[in-house]
Amino acid sequence: MTVNQTAPAVTRPRRGEASPSAVPKPTRKRKKSPYPYWFYLPAVVIYATLFLLPTFASFFFSLTRWTIFNATFIGVGNFVQFFQEPALVTGLRNTIIYAVMTSGLKVVLGMLFGVLLTSKIIARGFLRSVLFFPVLLSSIGVGIMFSVFMDPDKGLINQVLAAVGIQGPAWLADPTWAIYSVGLVDVWKGVGLATVIYIAGIVSIPAEYYxxxxxxxASSAKRFWNITVPLARPATATVIILSLIGGLRSFDLIWAMTQGGPGFASDVIASVIYKQYQAGFYGLSTAGNVVLFVIITAIVLPLSIFLNRKEVEQ
Known part of the structure; x- marks a missing residue:
C-alpha cells in the first residue's frame, strides 16, 4: 500500500505584513537594582545629623524657655519679646546695609579683577594667589588686625593718610563710619573668592566671540559690556547669592572689630542674638535665630529663582 505524503503548504506573508520570524519577542524589563542608591546613605546621614535635626530642634526650642536641663513651652512668647527688642530696628537696618554693600562691591570688584587676571599680564598666577590669600585667613584674626590698623590715633591707615595730608576718620569709634568700615574689611577678605568664581566664568566663554x-x-569696553558681562551671568548670580547670604548672617568679623559698638551703631541681627544668649535668654536667642533664618530665606530664595530664570531665558 502506497501512502502519498504531501509536503506541508508554506504560507507566505502578504505584502505589507511582517514575517512571523521577524516579529519581535516581548522582552522583560530588568528590575533596577537599589545598590547604587546605598552610596547616598552616608551623605544623607551626615546632612540629617548636622543640619536637619538642629534646624527642627531650633524651631522647637524657640517656642520654649529652656536651659541645659529643662524646657518650658511658652508658645510664641519669645518671638513677641524678640520683636520688642530696642536694638532690633538698628540691627535689621545695619544688616541690610551691610549685606547690600558687601555683595555689591564683591560683584563689581570681582568682575574687574576677574577680567584683569584672565588677560595677558605679567605674573598673573602670582597675582591670583595674592588676591585669594585673604580668603584663607581667620575672620577673627583679620578683625583684630584691622582693629589695630584702623585705630584713629596710632593706626597704620590714618598714619598713611596723614602723610599725604588727609585726616582719617575714627573708623570704628565713629557711629557713622563703624558699619561701613567693617564692611570694607569684609570686602577685602572676600573679594578673592568672587574673583575666582568670575575667572572660572570668563575662561569658559568661547574665544571665538572675542x-x-x-x-x-569693537573696542575693549564694548567687548566687555556686550560679551563678558552677559555671558558671565551665571558667575554673577553665584557671587550675588553667596555674598548676600554671607552678609545677612555676618557676625564674627563685626564682633571681633566693634562688638556692635559704639553703642548699638554697628549691631546686626546676629550680634543682637548673641547678646541675648550672653545674657542667658536662650529661648529668646533661639527665636532670633529662627527669625534670621526666615529673613534670609525670604530674601535669597526669590532672588535665586529670579536670577536663574533670567539665565534660562537668555
Whole structure:
C-alpha cells in the first residue's frame, strides 16, 4: 500500500505584513537594582545629623524657655519679646546695609579683577594667589588686625593718610563710619573668592566671540559690556547669592572689630542674638535665630529663582 505524503503548504506573508520570524519577542524589563542608591546613605546621614535635626530642634526650642536641663513651652512668647527688642530696628537696618554693600562691591570688584587676571599680564598666577590669600585667613584674626590698623590715633591707615595730608576718620569709634568700615574689611577678605568664581566664568566663554568682535572693530569696553558681562551671568548670580547670604548672617568679623559698638551703631541681627544668649535668654536667642533664618530665606530664595530664570531665558 502506497501512502502519498504531501509536503506541508508554506504560507507566505502578504505584502505589507511582517514575517512571523521577524516579529519581535516581548522582552522583560530588568528590575533596577537599589545598590547604587546605598552610596547616598552616608551623605544623607551626615546632612540629617548636622543640619536637619538642629534646624527642627531650633524651631522647637524657640517656642520654649529652656536651659541645659529643662524646657518650658511658652508658645510664641519669645518671638513677641524678640520683636520688642530696642536694638532690633538698628540691627535689621545695619544688616541690610551691610549685606547690600558687601555683595555689591564683591560683584563689581570681582568682575574687574576677574577680567584683569584672565588677560595677558605679567605674573598673573602670582597675582591670583595674592588676591585669594585673604580668603584663607581667620575672620577673627583679620578683625583684630584691622582693629589695630584702623585705630584713629596710632593706626597704620590714618598714619598713611596723614602723610599725604588727609585726616582719617575714627573708623570704628565713629557711629557713622563703624558699619561701613567693617564692611570694607569684609570686602577685602572676600573679594578673592568672587574673583575666582568670575575667572572660572570668563575662561569658559568661547574665544571665538572675542575674535569676531575684534575683527568687527569693537573696542575693549564694548567687548566687555556686550560679551563678558552677559555671558558671565551665571558667575554673577553665584557671587550675588553667596555674598548676600554671607552678609545677612555676618557676625564674627563685626564682633571681633566693634562688638556692635559704639553703642548699638554697628549691631546686626546676629550680634543682637548673641547678646541675648550672653545674657542667658536662650529661648529668646533661639527665636532670633529662627527669625534670621526666615529673613534670609525670604530674601535669597526669590532672588535665586529670579536670577536663574533670567539665565534660562537668555
Amino acid at each position: 575674535e569676531a568682535a575684534e575683527m568687527d572693530g
